[in-house]
Amino acid sequence: MRQRTRVMVLVGGVVLCSALAASCATVQPWERRELANPCMVFDASAAQAAYDAHWQSAREGSAGGFGFQGGGCGCK
C-alpha cells in the first residue's frame, strides 16, 4: 500500500512538474515583436523611473536591487 502511494505521489509530481515546466518558454530575440511594443514598458517615463530608482536606492540601501548603492544623500 505504501509502495502504491509513493508511486502515485511520484507520478502526480512528474505531471505537476511537467505542467509547470510547460509554462516556461524561451522567447527568441527575433520573436519579441509584441514585447518591443512601447505599451509593454512598465514605466511610462524612463527618466522618471531612473530617478525613482536612484532616490529609493539612496534612502533604502538595504532594500536595493537596483545595481548600485547610495551614500544616503542621493547625490552621487
Added chain:
Amino acid sequence: MRGRRSTLSFLLAAMVAGGAAPGAQAVAPGQPAPDLRLQAEDGKVVSLAADKGKVVLVDFWASWCPPCKTAFPEVDSLYREFQPRGFDVIAVNLDERRRDAEDFLAGRPHVMQVAFDPEGKSPRAFGLWGMPSSFLVGRDGRVRFVHVGYSGKVLDSYRREIEQLLAERP
C-alpha cells in the same frame, strides 16, 4: 527516508530538465557560416552559397526593432559603397508577418537584397542572441566578424572590417 529522498531528487531533476531552455550556440568568428536559402523580395531564392568568393554581410533585422531602423539605410549605404569590389549584403527580415516588413520597406528605398525568414530558421542556425545581429562572412565562407546591436559608431568598424576582408584573396 531514503526512498523519500530519492523521490524528491527525481522530482527536482525532472523539474530542472523540463524547465531547461535549449541554449543556442552563436556562430563564432572563424567558423563556417551556415548556408541560407531564403526567398527574396523579387521571389528569387537567396543563398549564401551563391555568393561564394565574395565578402558577405548577413544582417538580421525586423521592422519592430528600433536600432534595426537606424541600421537599415546605413547597411544599404555600405552595399552601395563596396558592392563593385565583391561585397554583398543579405538583409534577412525576421518579421513573423510579411505585411509588417513590406510596410517598412515601402518607405525605405534600398538596393541591397532583402530576404524573408518568418519562421526564424536562419537566426536559429546562426545562434542569434540579440537584435539586430550581423555576421560578416569572408571570401572563404567563414564568419569573420560578429556584431550584435547597432549604433552609429559601428559603421566605421564595418568599413574597416570589409576593407580588410576584401583585401584578402580567396
